[in-house]
Amino acid sequence: MSLPLFLGIVFCGIASCAVISFIFITYSNRHAYDNSKKSISSFVDSLGHEIDQTSFWTESVDSVNSELYSIANGHNGRVIVADAGLCVVFDSYHTKQGKILLVSEIISALQGNExxxxxxxxGIATYILPVSSGSENSYSGVFYIRYSVHDELTRHRIIRRYTAMIAVSLSIIIVAFGIALTTIFVQPLHRISRELAEISDISPDARLDVRNNRQVSEISDTMNKILDRSREMEENRQNFVSDVSHELKTPMTSMKILSDALLMSGADLPDTVREFLTDINSEIDRENHIISDLLALARMDRKTDTVKYERTHINEVLDIILNRIRPMAEAKQIEVVCEIYRDVYADVDAPKLMMAISNLCVNAITYNHEGGSVYVTLNANMNYFYITVQDTGCGIAESEISHIFERFYRVDKDRSRETGGTGLGLAITKEIVNAHGGQIKVYSKLNEGTTFSVRIPIYKPLRKEGLA
Amino acid sequence: MSSLCATTASRERDRSVLRSVVLLLCLLLSALLLCGCEEEYGVEDNPEETGSFYYAFDVAAKKLVRRSTEFTGANASERIDELLSMMVAKRELSEDKTEISATRLYPSDIVMVGWDISPEGDLTVTLEGEYSELSRTREALLRAGLVLTMCQLPEVGRVRIRIGEETLVVNQKEIGFMQPSDFVRDIGAPGDIVTIKLCFVNDAKKDLVTIDRIFYPDDYKPREQYCLETLFSGPLDSENNDLKKGGKAINAIPEGTKIIDVTTKGGICYVNLSKEFQTNDKTVAGHLVLHSVADTLILSFDYIDKVVISVEGKHLRSYRGEDVPSALTVETGTE
Incomplete structure (x- = not known):
């Protein structure tokens, strides 16, 4: 579950609930007493008109008193009416009759303020408002009422309680929704991401099959189409390389036969012609070598040339390789030393392994100084066997090390040309090692030498389940 | 160079516009504040403050303002004169016109002619001038200031104002002697001491016995309600000590009876009680219980002539097998 998304949804939801609840409660609070205030206010308005018709301010008037008692009883409270001289002319409690009210709110009400x-x-409200006289902005007295607002307070408490309950319920729903949303939508996306990563490591027939809901299914289908297209493109590329290599090999073979025939014919050729023919011959050899390497790589890319595992005595493979390179080493007076720590039997494709290790050994001699040395070791544990090829050659710069396994990459192009290198040897070695489920590493220091370490599983890897 | 000058000029213009906007906003705010600050009549004091004082009227603030002072007078007469002089200009001094009326209670066009005090402490202050020009609110505040100031002296119990030879008339009513209790600072403050007459049924259950009790209502409940609550709580032991057996007071009001509401209108007190009042207790006659309630109210408050009793809002027509009149008056013999 995506925690940031979940927290975001929950935070937004709960914050919205809190804001709405706050606004609602504040509004409810502000307008809780509107009804009672309105009824009192309209009563006082009509009272003002009625008083104007009577002598209420100078003597008791039964009809007005009766209405004042009614409103006091109706609101379960106390009513006081004072004249413009702050003198109480009516008190439903009969205690302040005739007294002068030196109360700020009463005095302020005479100026028109409620x-x-x-x-x-x-649970008591106090409401003081001016009693209007006949003329505008003129007040003949003050109306004071103190009354019970238990009902409004109870109502407000109930509203607050229910609002809180609704807010809590909504918050729980939002949390559940957040969990459901992130589970339904985000988890499948994570699964898609994982499976896409696995697809690149395993079978070419691997497909994406995540179908939690319609949207995710559509994504799966689209990704599968993209995978199919990219596989098709890769296949086309590989076919192209293979076809081109094949097509190139035929005329190359013909050229080689013709140049060999000319050189071995014994005819009296001018020196220049003989020299040029010799160069042409060696270029044809080199070109054939490149085409062969390309073909080998193309076969490995297509994975049609699968690894044929056989139980092989690795020690014997190394012997064969070292015997082959010994003449080359002797020509440069390079000492080749092989140290075998144990007898190793492993499941490998012997021809391919031989090619891979041969490339390393040939490079160790090729890029070595005269009088240098090559040190080859073989060791193993329960799961892997290890071959190292170490030389005392010119070494590889640190900036180049990450590129040396790239196709056609040469550290020193001129030198490679002289030695006949194609730039494909290490790429082929890496492909073979990877195909065996192994690993190759390189350590090098300029002018000191290079060490290649290869690790290959003893037992052939178990076939992984396809994704389809 | 010219573009640089243009940029500088543009910045200067922007600053000047910004300054104008800020100034306008400040003016608007000040106007709003000032509009909200129009002075109103009021009282500015702390009644709990101790020490000698007098009241003045701040004309600008339109407020009655209490000020501290120290008496220098050696006797009551000197102190009365001293205090009155602080609040009202004397007639002989008014021609000087150097006094600033803002420091006094009364404006300069109202002067004091003289004063006298009776041995009982009734002070009469005679004023002269444009008294009728005062607004009613201001007049009430000035009158309050004068009475509250003078009554701080132990020798002065009440104060009366005369305008020339005439008693002060406000709103067609003559204003006689006033005392501090005539001016209310807090509507809900404890009112006057009230003596009520509680009419309990006697222990012989044949008549009512009246007991006087003093209480101090805090003015947020009708006095009638306080009175009935006191009656319903029954007599105190100390009140029965002096009464002989057969004449001792008992609480005959059915237990759990509550007062739903009580109001007085036109001399009739309407009492609404809870249903517990109708609990049948054959040991006490119905009319005695009813009159215990009615007589207590009628004898305690002179503005109540009759009492109408309801139970749960329904007018009581019969009680414990006896007919109930529509309105109860005092039971003959109850004092």
Missing amino acids: YFDVNAEE
Whole structure:
């Protein structure tokens, strides 16, 4: 499950719930008392008109008193009415009649300002508002009411409780949704990514088969089409290389026969002609060598030339190789030393292994100084056998080491040309080692020498299950 | 070079525009603040502050302001004169016109002619001038300032204002002697001491016995409600100590009875009780229980002439087998 995506969804969801809940509760709080305030306010408006018709400010008027008692009882509270001189003319509690109210909110109300406050603990609201007289912005008195708002507070508490419950429920749903979303959509994507990585390592027939939902299935199908197309392109490339190599080999063979025939004919050829013919012959040899290497690589790429595992005595393979290269080494007075630590039998394709190790040994002699040495070792443990080829040659610069296994790559092109190298030897060696499930490493220091280490499994690898 | 000059000129223009916008915003804000700061009448003091004081009226702030002072007068008369002088200009000094009325309670066009005090502590202050020009709110505040200031002296119990030879009339009513309790700073503050008459059924269960009790209502509940709650809690042991057997007070109100609401209108007190009131107790006659409630209210509050009792909002027509009149008056013999 993608944690950042999940956390993002959950955070956004819960934050939204919290904001909406806050806005709702604030709005509810602000307007909780609107109804009671509105009814009181409209009562006071009509009271003002009624008082104007009477002498309420100077003497008690039963009809007005009756209405004031009604509103006090209706709101379960206390009503006080004071005149413009702050003198109480009506008190439903009968205690402040005739007294002067030196209360800031009362004095302020005479200037036209309303006052509203709620004591949530006691469940009591205080509302003070001016009583209008006949003229605009003129107030003849003040209306004070202190009343119970238990019902509103209870309602508000219920709203808060239910809002909290809804917010919590929504948050749980959002968390569940986040889990479901990341599981349904992200997990398949992770699986696709893993399987794509595996595809590049194994069978060419491997296909992607992740089908959790329609979108992921579409992605799988599209990826499979891309894989098919890329396989097709690779096959075409390999076929092209193979075909071209074949086509080139035929005229090369003819040219070789003709040049050999001319050189061995015994005819009296001018020196220049003989010299040129000799060069042509050696170029044809070199070209044949390149074409052969290309063909070998093309076969390995296509994997049609699969590794034919046979139980092989590796010690004997090394003997054959060293015997072959000894004349070459003697020609340069290079000492070849072979150290065998144990008898090794392994499942390998002997011809191919021979080619791979031969390339290393030939390079060790080719790129060595006269009078240098080549040191070859063979060792093994329960799972792998190890061959190292070490020389005292010119070495390879650190910047070049990562490229030496690339096709046609030459560290010193001029020198390679003189020695007849194709630039494909190490690429072929690496392909053969990889095909055996092995590994090749190189350590080198300029002007000191190079060591190649090859590790190959003793037993042939078990066939991996295809992805299809 | 010319492009550089153009850039500099452009920056200068931008800065000048920005300055203008900021100035305009500041002016707007100030205007808004000032609009919101229009002064209103009010009182600025701390009633719990101790020490001698007098009240002045801040004309600019339109507020009654309490100021500390130290008396220098040696006797009551000197102190009265001293305090009055701080609040009202004397007639003889008013011609000087050097006094700034903003430091006094009354404006300069109202002067004090004289004052006198009775042995009982009733102070009469005689003023002269444009008293009728004062707004009603301001007049009430000035009157409060004068009474509260003068009544701090132990020799002064009440204060009366006369305008010339006439008693002060406000809103067609004559304003007589006033005392500090006539001015309320907190509507919910504890009110006056109230003595109520609790009418309990006697232990012989044949009559009512009246006991006086003092209480201090805090003014957030109707006094009638306080009174009934006191009645329902029953007599105190100490109240029965002086009463003989047969005449001792008992609580005959059915247990668990609650007061749903009680209001008084037009001399009639409407009492709404909970259903527990109708619990049948044959040992006490229904009319005694009803009159225990009614007589307590009528005798305690002079504005209540009759009592109407309801149970759960329904008017009580009969109680414990007896008919109940529509409105109860005092039971004959109850005092």
